[in-house]
Amino acid sequence: NRAALEAGKHIYxxxxxxxxxxxxxxxxxxxxxxxxxTGVNFNYRNNVMVHEMKDRVGRQAIGxxxxxxxxxxxxxxxxxxxxxWRMNPETGGVSRAVADIGSHCFDTAQYVLGxxxxxxxxxxxxxYPVRKKTEEAAGTFEKPGWNGRQYTEIAVPSEDAAFVMAExxxxxxxxxxxxxxxxxxxxxxxxxxxxTEASLTWQQERADHLFIGERENGNEDLYASVQNVxxxxxxxxxxxxxxxxxWADAFCNGITSFYGHxxxxxxxxxxxxxxxxxxxxxxxxxxxRSNAENRWVTIES
Numbered sequence: 001n002r003a004a005l006e007a008g009k010h011i012y013x014x015x016x017x018x019x020x021x022x023x024x025x026x027x028x029x030x031x032x033x034x035x036x037x038t039g040v041n042f043n044y045r046n047n048v049m050v051h052e053m054k055d056r057v058g059r060q061a062i063g064x065x066x067x068x069x070x071x072x073x074x075x076x077x078x079x080x081x082x083x084x085w086r087m088n089p090e091t092g093g094v095s096r097a098v099a100d101i102g103s104h105c106f107d108t109a110q111y112v113l114g115x116x117x118x119x120x121x122x123x124x125x126x127x128y129p130v131r132k133k134t135e136e137a138a139g140t141f142e143k144p145g146w147n148g149r150q151y152t153e154i155a156v157p158s159e160d161a162a163f164v165m166a167e168x169x170x171x172x173x174x175x176x177x178x179x180x181x182x183x184x185x186x187x188x189x190x191x192x193x194x195x196t197e198a199s200l201t202w203q204q205e206r207a208d209h210l211f212i213g214e215r216e217n218g219n220e221d222l223y224a225s226v227q228n229v230x231x232x233x234x235x236x237x238x239x240x241x242x243x244x245x246x247w248a249d250a251f252c253n254g255i256t257s258f259y260g261h262x263x264x265x266x267x268x269x270x271x272x273x274x275x276x277x278x279x280x281x282x283x284x285x286x287x288x289r290s291n292a293e294n295r296w297v298t299i300e301s
Contacts, residue, residue, distance in 0.1 A: 005030045012039035012258045015103060017277030019093050021285060024278035031274055037265060039258040040277035042107040044189060046253035046270060048224045048236045048245065049210040053112045053193065053200050055232035062195030068109050068168070069192050071177040072101040073185035077160065083133040087156045096158035098124070098287050101189075102178040103280045106166075107272060108191055109176075115169040116279060119298045122287035124159035127181050131156050164287055167296075187247075208245045236270075 001018075004011050005027065017040050018024045031038050044050060057065050076082065086092035086100060093099055110116055132151040161179035168174060179185070189204035199213040208224040225241035226234045236253050239245060257271040279299075286297040 001027055002030065005034055005036060008034050008036060010037045010258075010262055012041065012255065012271075015040050015042055015272075015277060016093065016099055016281060016284075017274060018281065021278060021281045024274065024281050028274045028278060037258065037262045038274040039254065039261075040272045040274065041251070041254060042104060042111075042272040042276065042280070043247065043250050043254060044104050044108045044204060045111040045272060046236075046250040046257065047202070047204075047207050048229070048233050048249075048253070049202050049208065049222075050108060050112060050191075051233035051236055051270065052210055052222075052224075052229045053191075053202055054114065055230045056200060057112055057193055057195070058114055058232075059230075060195070061198070062193065062200060063197030065113060065172055065193050065195045067173050067194040068113060069175040070105045070109055071188065071190050072105050072179075073177070073182040073188040074101065074180045075183050075185050077180040078183055080128045080130070081132045081134075081151070083131050083154065087131065087154070087158060089157060092158065094158065095284050095288055097160055097178050097180050098122070098162050098164070099284045101180065102162060102164065102176060102287070103284060104189060105176045105178065105191070106283050107276060107280055108189070109166075109174060110168075110276075110279070111272075112191065112193060113168055113172060115172060116301075117166045117168055117174070117283050117299055119167045119296050120283060120286045120290050121165040121296045122290040123163045124287070124291040125161040125163075125179075126156075127160040128156060130154065159291075162287065162291075166283075204247075207247075207250070208241075208243075 001011055001013050056062055086096050130153050133154045134151050160181045164176040166174035187204060192201040201211040210222040212220040212222060222228050223241040224237055226237050254271045257269050261269040282299050286299050290297040
C-alpha cells in the first residue's frame with residue numbers, strides 16, 4: 001500500500017489496513033500528501049439492506065437507537081489440526097478472531113449507527129494455545145489433507161473467539177460474539193439494532209432480507225427491492241425482489257462507491273476509507289488491552 005501511495009495511485013485494499021495504528025496513520029498522511037482516494041474492503045457495510053438499516057436508524061424510523069448486538073461465527077478453525085497463516089503473529093498480527101472477523105462486526109455497526117465505538121471490554125477465548133501444523137499448510141477454507149501423522153506443534157498466541165462489550169458515541173450500548181470455532185457456522189454475520197419504537201436485524205447469509213420487529217403492529221420480513229427501500233439504499237439495488245444477492249454483490253457495491261469517489265472526491269461515499277480502517281485498528285488494539293488488563297479501555301482518537 002505504501003509503495004502504491006508513493007506512486008500516486010488510488011488504493012482499494014483488503015483489511016486489516018495495517019498491522020498497527022501507527023502504520024495506518026502514516027498511510028493516511030501519505031494519501032493526503034499525494035491527493036489520492038482510499039478504500040478498505042469492509043465488505044458487509046456495502047450490502048443493500050445494511051444501507052437500508054443505516055437510513056432507517058439515521059432518520060429515526062425505529063425511534064432512538066439505544067442498543068446494538070452482533071455476532072460473526074465460523075467453524076473453519078474448529079479442530080486443533082486447522083492451521084492458517086493468520087495464526088503467525090508476524091504475518092497475521094497479535095489478534096486473529098477479533099481482527100479478522102470481529103473487525104467486520106465493528107465496522108458494520110459503526111456504519112449503521114453513524115457513531116464510533118468509544119470504549120470496549122473484551123474477553124478473549126483461546127481454545128487451542130497449541131495447534132498441529134502439517135508440512136503443507138492449507139489455504140484459507142481449503143481442506144487441509146490432514147493425515148494425523150506428520151505435523152509440528154505450533155504455539156498460537158492469538159484468540160479463537162471473543163466476547164466484546166462496547167459503548168458507542170451518544171451512549172449506545174453494544175455486545176459482540178466473535179468465533180472461528182463454532183461448529184456448523186459458516187459465515188454467520190448478523191447485526192441487530194434496538195430502537196425505542198422498533199428493531200432491525202440483518203443476517204449476512206440472508207443478505208437480501210431485513211427483519212423489522214415491532215411490538216404492536218406485527219413483524220416484517222422485508223425483501224430488497226426498489227419498491228421496499230428508501231432513497232438511500234435504492235441506488236444499490238440491481239435485481240428484483242427474490243433474486244438473491246450475496247457477498248460478491250456487496251463487493252461490487254464497494255468498488256462502485258470507490259470509483260464514484262475517484263470521479264467526484266467532494267461527494268460522500270459509502271465504502272470504508274483509510275480513516276475507518278484506522279478506527280477499526282484502534283478498536284482491535286483496545287480489545288487486546290482490555291483482555292490483558294481486565295478493564296474497560298477507551299478508544300483514543
